[in-house]
Amino acid sequence: MTRPDPDTLSLLASRPSLRMDVQDGLLFEDVPLHLIAERLGTPCWITGAGTLRRRTRNLHHAFVQAGLDVALHYAMKANDHLATLTVLREEGCGADVVSGGEFLRAVHAGIDPAHIVFSGVGKTNAELTLALRHGIGQINIESVEELRRLSSVAQHLDLTARVVLRVNPDIDAGTHDKISTGRAGDKFGIDWERVPAIYAEAAALPGIEPIGLATHIGSQILSPAPFKAAYARVAEMVRTLRAQGLSVETVDCGGGLGIRYRDELAPPPSALAGAIRETLGDLDVRLAIEPGRWLAAPAGVLLTSVIDTKHQPEGVPNFLILDAAMNDLARPSLYGSWHGIVPLSPERAHADLVPQTVVGPVCESSDVFATARPLPALQPGDVVAILDSGAYGAVMSSTYNSRPFAAQAMVENGQWQQIRARQPVDALWTGEMLPDWLETQ
Numbered sequence: 039m040t041r042p043d044p045d046t047l048s049l050l051a052s053r054p055s056l057r058m059d060v061q062d063g064l065l066f067e068d069v070p071l072h073l074i075a076e077r078l079g080t081p082c083w084i085t086g087a088g089t090l091r092r093r094t095r096n097l098h099h100a101f102v103q104a105g106l107d108v109a110l111h112y113a114m115k116a117n118d119h120l121a122t123l124t125v126l127r128e129e130g131c132g133a134d135v136v137s138g139g140e141f142l143r144a145v146h147a148g149i150d151p152a153h154i155v156f157s158g159v160g161k162t163n164a165e166l167t168l169a170l171r172h173g174i175g176q177i178n179i180e181s182v183e184e185l186r187r188l189s190s191v192a193q194h195l196d197l198t199a200r201v202v203l204r205v206n207p208d209i210d211a212g213t214h215d216k217i218s219t220g221r222a223g224d225k226f227g228i229d230w231e232r233v234p235a236i237y238a239e240a241a242a243l244p245g246i247e248p249i250g251l252a253t254h255i256g257s258q259i260l261s262p263a264p265f266k267a268a269y270a271r272v273a274e275m276v277r278t279l280r281a282q283g284l285s286v287e288t289v290d291c292g293g294g295l296g297i298r299y300r301d302e303l304a305p306p307p308s309a310l311a312g313a314i315r316e317t318l319g320d321l322d323v324r325l326a327i328e329p330g331r332w333l334a335a336p337a338g339v340l341l342t343s344v345i346d347t348k349h350q351p352e353g354v355p356n357f358l359i360l361d362a363a364m365n366d367l368a369r370p371s372l373y374g375s376w377h378g379i380v381p382l383s384p385e386r387a388h389a390d391l392v393p394q395t396v397v398g399p400v401c402e403s404s405d406v407f408a409t410a411r412p413l414p415a416l417q418p419g420d421v422v423a424i425l426d427s428g429a430y431g432a433v434m435s436s437t438y439n440s441r442p443f444a445a446q447a448m449v450e451n452g453q454w455q456q457i458r459a460r461q462p463v464d465a466l467w468t469g470e471m472l473p474d475w476l477e478t479q
C-alpha cells in the first residue's frame with residue numbers, strides 16, 4: 039500500500055459526472071456544488087440522478103451484450119432515499135429489501151411488490167406477513183427454520199410464498215472481512231450439503247413454492263473469479279436438484295460488484311455478465327442480480343466544510359477538521375475505507391499538496407476520513423467533496439454526539455433540488471420522555 043494517493047485531477051478524470059470548472063469549481067452533473075453548499079449549508083449529501091441512470095443502463099447493456107436477460111433488483115440498503123428509488127424505478131429496477139421498513143419504502147416509491155425480493159438473515163413474522171399481504175415476488179430463505187416459519191405464516195394467510203434458497207457456496211470473495219458473506223461459518227445462506235434436502239422439504243411444505251436459488255458472497259468484490267466460482271457451484275446445485283425431479287426456474291446472482299474508490303482495478307459489468315453467462319447461461323433459468331454499491335456509490339458525494347486546521351509539530355501531518363464526521367459517513371471508521379476528497383474551489387484544486395490527516399469533530403479516535411492525505415492547504419470555511427459516498431453513506435448515518443442528520447440534494451443535468459431537510463436540533467429529542475418521578479424544569 040505504498041502507491042501514492044491519486045491527485046484531484048486523476049480522481050476527476052475517471053469520474054465522468056464530476057468536472058472542475060475554472061470559474062464555478064467542482065461541478066456534479068453540471069451543477070456547481072458551491073451553490074448547494076451556500077444554500078443548504080454543510081454537511082450535505084448530493085445524489086446524482088443522471089449518474090444513477092447512466093450506471094443502470096451500462097449494467098443492463100453489459101447483460102444484453104452478453105445475450106442475457108437479467109432482472110435488476112437494486113439492493114436498496116445502499117441508498118434508500120425515495121428520490122433514489124424513484125430514479126431507479128424509472129430505469130426499470132425492482133428492489134432487494136432486507137426489512138419491513140425497506141419493503142414499505144420501496145412500495146411507497148412505486149416499486150411493484152412483484153419486483154421486490156426480500157433478503158436478510160432474520161425476517162420477523164410481522165415482516166413476512168406484511169410482504170406476503172402486499173404480494174411480494176420472492177422471498178430469499180436463509181435457513182430451514184425460517185422456511186418452516188414462513189410456511190406457517192403463509193398458511194395462516196392462505197397465501198403461497200415464492201421462495202428461493204440462499205445458498206452459502208463457501209467461497210471467499212477476497213474482500214474485507216466485515217463484508218464477506220459467502221464463506222462456511224458466515225451467518226448468511228444455507229450450508230451447501232443441506233440444500234437438496236431443504237429444497238425438497240420446501241417443495242412439500244404447504245404455503246411454499248420453491249422457485250430457485252440465490253447467492254450473495256460479499257461486497258466490493260474486485261475480481262470476477264469469486265463470482266465465477268460461486269455461480270459454477272450454484273449451477274452444479276441446479277443440476278443436482280433437477281436430477282432429483284425438483285423444479286428450479288430462477289437463479290438470483292446477488293450483488294457485490296466493486297467500484298474504484300482509490301485506484302482499484304474494478305471489474306467492468308461485462309466481466310460479471312461474462313461470469314454469469316459462462317456458468318449459468320445454458321441452464322434455462324430466469325436470472326437476476328442485486329447490485330447496490332455499484333449503482334449508487336459513484337452517484338453520491340458528501341459536501342463538508344473545514345472547521346479548522348490544527349497544526350502539528352514539524353514532520354507530523356496537520357489535522358484538517360471537517361464539519362462532517364463518522365456519524366455522517368461511517369465507512370472510513372468502520373472499514374478503513376479510502377474516499378477521494380476534492381476541494382470545490384478551482385484555485386485550491388490546483389494548489390500544492392501537503393499531507394494532512396482529515397478528521398471529523400466526533401469524540402472518537404476512529405473519526406478519521408484520511409491519514410496523511412496529500413491535499414492543498416485549506417482555510418476554515420472552504421468546502422470539500424468526499425467522493426463515492428452514494429452507497430452505504432447517508433443510510434448508515436447516526437445522530438451520535440447529538441449531531442442532526444445532514445441535508446440532502448439531488449442533481450441532474452444542470453438542475454438541483456433539496457431532497458431532505460437538515461434535521462432540526464430539537465427533533466433529536468422528539469419521542470424522549472421523562473419518568474414521572476423526575477422533576478421537569
Ligand SMILES: *Cc1c(COP(=O)(O)O)cnc(C)c1O
Nearest residue numbers: 113157257293294328329330331
Ligand atoms: C447488501 C446486499 C446486496 C448488495 O451488495 P452490494 O455490494 O452493495 O452490491 C445484494 N444482495 C444482498 C442479499 C445483500 O445483502
